[in-house]
Amino acid sequence: MSAYAADAAETRYVEGPEGERFAYRRFGRAGGRPLVMHMRFRGTLDHWDPAFLEPLAAEREVIVFDNRGINLSTGDAPASIEDMVEGSLAFIHALGLTDIDVLGWSMGGMVAQGVALAAPDIVRHLVVAGSSAGGVPDLPPPSARTRQIMAKPVNAAEDFLHLFFPETKEATAAGLASLERLEHRLKDSQAVVGPQAVRGQLGAIGSFKGYWHRQEELTLPVLVANGAHDVMIHAYATYAMSQKLPHAKVILYSDAGHGFLFQHPDDFAHEINRFLSA
Incomplete structure (x- = not known):
């Protein structure tokens, strides 16, 4: 049995506006x-590390979900970031939520920004982890190796280690520990994003024009964080966002990469809790 509350949480379902x-x-x-x-x-x-969710849930209610057409959720899989934003808002409204904080990791960070822009009346704080505003000028692109791994039909453990953690002894050990924690759910659920949805997500990322020119509209408090050695979304994006966001706090972990939130779950969760409580 897992000691984490997230691993014991019941999967629930709610009907959306399109059936x-x-x-x-x-x-x-x-x-x-x-x-x-x-x-x-x-x-x-x-795919949320329970060691990261645990300290968050100790101080607040946490909601994780599958967007339309992803894994256990039904409906048409989104083909654009805007579709994902619309799906997220449909889910939020279906639960009757009118006062929330939002967090997004990687592609989810782009979606979370879109939610905050579309619904400023209900979103109070925004956390953007390992992500980008999209359209950031002079942002270094991922390497050819990283792009090749991202495009694989199925990713193995060594792929996740390359994408999410630096190739140091400490980071690799943290990455393996995170993958082991994730297995508590995944060994039974075998949860995956289907091929059609993956193609939609790749197309969405490739066609996303970004929120770079709308950063000033995000007037709510924003926490932007990343690992300094992110091979998927260069950490320059985090710094660049700090230059345009009106009320932002930036955190960079010097020994981490895209999976910094799973490499330093307690520390980053503490930073989030303090930020959301301000």
Whole structure:
């Protein structure tokens, strides 16, 4: 048995406006403002590290979900970031949420920005982890090796280690520990994003024009964080966003990469909790 609350959380379902059904989990300290979390490219609600969710849930209610057409959720798989934003808002409204904080990791960080821009009346704080505003000038692109691994039909453990963690002894050990924690859910669920949805996500990322020219509209408090050695979305994007966001705090982990939030789960969760409580 896992000691993590996230691993024991029940999978629930809510009907969306188009007859779709959203799968989600809702757990943690109820009664306050919930934190709605948006997942990365090719990720599902089973791909959140429970060691990261645990300290978040100790201080607030946490909601993880599969967007339309992803894993356990039904409906048409999104083909653009805007589709994902619309799907997220449909889910949020289906739960009747009117006062939330939002977090997004990687592709989910782009979606979370779109949600905050589209619904400023209900989003109070925004956390953007390992992501970008999209359209950032002079942002270094991923390497050919990284692009090749991202495009694989199935990623093995060594692929995730390359994409998410630097090739140091400490980071590799942290990455392996995170993958082991994820297995508590994944060994039974075998959760994956299907081939059609993956193609849609790749197309969405490739066609996304970005929110770079709308950063000034994000007047709410924003926490932007990354690992300094991110091979998927260069950490320059985090710095660049700090130059345009009106009320931002930036955190960079010098020994980490794209998976910094799973490499330093307690520390980053503490930073999020303090940020959301301000």
